[in-house]
Amino acid sequence: MTAPTEKIKDDPDWRDWLAFVGPLASYLFLASVVIAIWERVEIQLIASQSPTVTLSIAIFRLIFITALLGFGFALILQRFPIRISPSSIAVGLMGAAIWILLCRMNLESKLFSTLGFAPDLLGKRESINPWALFETKNSLNLFLFVRFSLLIMAVPIAEELFLRGFLLPYFKDSNWSHLPLEKLDRSSVGITIAYGVMTHPSEWIAASIWFAMITIMMLRTRRFWDCVVAHSVTNTILGIYIILAQDWRLW
Numbered sequence: 001m002t003a004p005t006e007k008i009k010d011d012p013d014w015r016d017w018l019a020f021v022g023p024l025a026s027y028l029f030l031a032s033v034v035i036a037i038w039e040r041v042e043i044q045l046i047a048s049q050s051p052t053v054t055l056s057i058a059i060f061r062l063i064f065i066t067a068l069l070g071f072g073f074a075l076i077l078q079r080f081p082i083r084i085s086p087s088s089i090a091v092g093l094m095g096a097a098i099w100i101l102l103c104r105m106n107l108e109s110k111l112f113s114t115l116g117f118a119p120d121l122l123g124k125r126e127s128i129n130p131w132a133l134f135e136t137k138n139s140l141n142l143f144l145f146v147r148f149s150l151l152i153m154a155v156p157i158a159e160e161l162f163l164r165g166f167l168l169p170y171f172k173d174s175n176w177s178h179l180p181l182e183k184l185d186r187s188s189v190g191i192t193i194a195y196g197v198m199t200h201p202s203e204w205i206a207a208s209i210w211f212a213m214i215t216i217m218m219l220r221t222r223r224f225w226d227c228v229v230a231h232s233v234t235n236t237i238l239g240i241y242i243i244l245a246q247d248w249r250l251w
Contacts, residue, residue: 012177019072020165020177023158026064027150031057051134051143053143058146079177080224088226091217092196092233095210099234100241102206103250111205122201127248151239156231163192164224181222189215203248210234 034057038050069076109119130147136139168188169176192215197209218227242250 011175014058015072015075016177018068019075020161020170022068022072023065023154024162026068027061027155027158029066030060049090049133051139054128054133055139055143055146058143058150058249060156062146062150065150067186069154076165079165080181082225083223084225084229085221085223087221088217088223088229089233091169091213091238092230095230096234096237096241098213099203099210099238103203103247104208107205108202120202122204124202125251127250128251129246129248146241151235152232156228156235158232160224160227163195164218164227167191167195181218181224184219186219188219 035053038053038056041214104120108122112121112251130140130143134143164181166176168184168191169179171187171191172183172185173179189212192211193208196211199205200207214227217230218224240248241247
């Protein structure tokens with residue numbers, strides 16, 4: 001009599017890709033799609049100076065991310081049940097303080113200038129002042145509502161799903177959709193630092209420290225939603241700081 005064999009779980013299918021990779025992918029690519037469409041409508045379009053394009057990008061991003069999260073919510077909860085540690089709030093607050101402090105010090109620009117390179121060698125964000133861009137109060141308020149909805153809710157979930165749900169598990173096992181957080185090790189810290197640098201080139205020092213902090217917390221608590229909460233807290237503080245200080249380079 002042979003011993004029963006353990007059933008091998010299926011490889012990730014399109015639903016896994018859509019649930020864990022789709023939200024962030026839609027956020028990254030929708031801006032290009034919207035701009036391409038508007039450039040066909042208005043040939044001499046300067047996207048960063050167009051309130052219509054800026055608002056359209058924000059709205060479409062929020063709609064698509066929300067729809068994809070709704071589609072994959074059951075899969076997400078099955079893999080990552082909602083459990084949150086109080087320490088995630090503290091980590092988020094600390095992360096925001098570090099990010100703001102380091103960005104105000106302009107360490108990246110100073111370092112590159114000292115080495116003889118251009119201060120913005122790795123690029124910089126588009127600094128959009130919504131008060132200067134939008135002519136009517138209604139359009140301004142709509143943009144701020146959508147922008148903060150993305151900043152505080154949609155983006156933290158989308159980015160953490162990609163990082164903790166796909167990218168880190170993928171480096172351990174091609175069957176990433178069934179790999180629990182408990183299987184991740186310290187190599188995850190280096191991977192998330194590299195991701196942070198590539199996605200935040202103008203703030204790569206702050207990004208390196210922040211992503212390392214969040215990943216170390218994840219390795220301690222083994223809770224996905226701790227990362228989402230910490231991410232959301234940091235983004236909330238950053239959003240408030242940006243409005244109060246009018247530091248649009250972080251927008």
